[in-house]
Amino acid sequence: MAHFDGKVAIVTGGSTGIGRALANALLSRGATVIITGRREARLREAAELLGHADRLETVVNDVTDFEALKRVVDDVIARHGRVDFMFNNAGAGMAGEVKDSTLEDWERMWSVNVKGVIHGIHAVYPHMIERGEGHIVNISSGAGIVPQGGMAHYVAAKHAVTGLSGSLRTEARQYGVKVTCVCPGAIESEILETTTYRGLDGQKIREKAPRVFMTADECARQILRGVEKNRGIVPITKITKVNWALYRFSPALGARLNEVRFRMMKKIGGGR
Numbered sequence: 001m002a003h004f005d006g007k008v009a010i011v012t013g014g015s016t017g018i019g020r021a022l023a024n025a026l027l028s029r030g031a032t033v034i035i036t037g038r039r040e041a042r043l044r045e046a047a048e049l050l051g052h053a054d055r056l057e058t059v060v061n062d063v064t065d066f067e068a069l070k071r072v073v074d075d076v077i078a079r080h081g082r083v084d085f086m087f088n089n090a091g092a093g094m095a096g097e098v099k100d101s102t103l104e105d106w107e108r109m110w111s112v113n114v115k116g117v118i119h120g121i122h123a124v125y126p127h128m129i130e131r132g133e134g135h136i137v138n139i140s141s142g143a144g145i146v147p148q149g150g151m152a153h154y155v156a157a158k159h160a161v162t163g164l165s166g167s168l169r170t171e172a173r174q175y176g177v178k179v180t181c182v183c184p185g186a187i188e189s190e191i192l193e194t195t196t197y198r199g200l201d202g203q204k205i206r207e208k209a210p211r212v213f214m215t216a217d218e219c220a221r222q223i224l225r226g227v228e229k230n231r232g233i234v235p236i237t238k239i240t241k242v243n244w245a246l247y248r249f250s251p252a253l254g255a256r257l258n259e260v261r262f263r264m265m266k267k268i269g270g271g272r
């Protein structure tokens with residue numbers, strides 16, 4: 001608990017899902033929390049739900065715009081004196097085969113899931129280096145440690161996040177700055193509603209996909225435990241941990257399982 005008490009944390013994409021649960025967990029541990037998102041109404045709803053009005057701030061912001069995100073971070077530093085934790089959480093999903101997608105699909109996935117994280121890092125890292133402390137937490141995915149068929153755009157973006165987090169962690173240590181990469185499996189959130197589907201019926205996938213979701217609150221609890229222990233990678237959900245272990249043990253076996261999952265997704269989603 002004490003690890004977050006009195007600290008200042010920014011959570012991008014904090015109006016719903018994992019980000020909102022993270023904000024909730026941080027507030028209950030005594031932190032001041034700034035949540036961002038593009039939709040003002042969703043931020044307002046989150047603020048009502050989260051309470052702690054004296055320690056919660058909402059800011060409308062799009063992480064794909066570096067200057068705008070830098071202004072948010074600079075403003076927090078100006079008013080609170082520091083940012084202790086930067087949760088680069090904002091993200092979006094995409095499912096469908098490469099053959100059914102466009103170059104714009106790649107660009108969109110890259111823009112929010114990778115550039116959004118890079119923007120968060122560049123906005124806060126110089127400040128953390130100057131202070132000689134701080135913790136950057138990047139939300140990747142189970143798809144960021146094990147490739148999955150029918151999700152190449154998302155997988156590519158999340159692998160980039162995992163890779164850059166590992167590199168930055170090595171560099172940042174000399175300046176007293178910590179870096180953690182979080183790789184969740186299926187978590188209850190709005191991501192299935194906002195995911196872009198190509199060549200697949202999103203409605204069918206939402207209805208028929210196996211319901212093995214962890215709650216966002218439990219996910220947030222595990223994230224904060226990993227952050228407190230300064231883990232490099234925090235895999236979340238049993239399935240993700242098993243997939244990751246199998247993939248490292250035998251990439252060939254991991255690829256076979258990947259095919260089974262891909263065929264199941266196509267069957268459920270009606271892909272050709």
Ligand SMILES: NC(=O)c1ccc[n+]([C@@H]2O[C@H](COP(=O)([O-])OP(=O)(O)OC[C@H]3O[C@@H](n4cnc5c(N)ncnc54)[C@H](OP(=O)(O)O)[C@@H]3O)[C@@H](O)[C@H]2O)c1
Nearest residue numbers: 013015017018037038039062063090091186187189190191
């Ligand atoms: N849920 C899962 O199963 C799962 C699994 C692995 C990884 N993840 C990752 O976890 C993170 C959170 O996702 P979630 O599952 O909690 O989904 P979610 O409920 O859809 O939350 C996404 C959040 O990001 C915000 N957002 C989206 N694009 C943005 C942008 N350009 N700028 C600023 N904010 C933006 C959304 O608000 P606005 O739309 O109003 O901007 C929302 O607050 C994502 O990085 C996702 O890839 C999720």
